[in-house]
Amino acid sequence: xxxxxxIGEAVRARLLGQSDVTDLVGTRVYPLTMPSxxxxxxxxxxxxxxxxxxxxxxxxxxxxxxxxxLNCWAEGYLSSRxxxxxxxxxxxxxxxxxxxxxIQSIEIVNQMDQYEPDAGGIYxxxxxxxxxxxx
Numbered sequence: 001x002x003x004x005x006x007i008g009e010a011v012r013a014r015l016l017g018q019s020d021v022t023d024l025v026g027t028r029v030y031p032l033t034m035p036s037x038x039x040x041x042x043x044x045x046x047x048x049x050x051x052x053x054x055x056x057x058x059x060x061x062x063x064x065x066x067x068x069x070l071n072c073w074a075e076g077y078l079s080s081r082x083x084x085x086x087x088x089x090x091x092x093x094x095x096x097x098x099x100x101x102x103i104q105s106i107e108i109v110n111q112m113d114q115y116e117p118d119a120g121g122i123y124x125x126x127x128x129x130x131x132x133x134x135x
Contacts, residue, residue: 005099007066013099018090041074041083063132072125084125104132
């Protein structure tokens with residue numbers, strides 16, 4: 001039996017299929033954390049919440065909503081903002097099959113900027129999305 005694809009892997013595959021993103025990060029898109037010696041710019045991602053329909057008997061065709069955070073890391077503020085813009089362009093209103101998973105819709109929920117002095121003085125633009133998919 002093969003392992004199921006996670007929604008994070010499906011979103012990562014979508015990003016890596018977009019040349020405007022890969023022109024900036026290559027394949028540097030990581031779940032949760034990045035390697036300590038990573039070349040920037042890069043992206044890390046994580047699930048931050050999941051909503052499942054409440055029912056006595058679950059319908060496998062029901063949609064599940066997952067909230068994800070995509071962290072766009074760069075050495076400069078404008079570079080992190082540019083990467084975030086490419087991530088948004090790649091994901092906003094997307095529907096289709098990615099890494100074998102059918103995504104019904106991706107909605108951009110929030111975007112914010114941070115400076116990370118404890119991480120060597122790098123910049124991070126956070127893009128929060130809501131992904132609707134079938135389990």
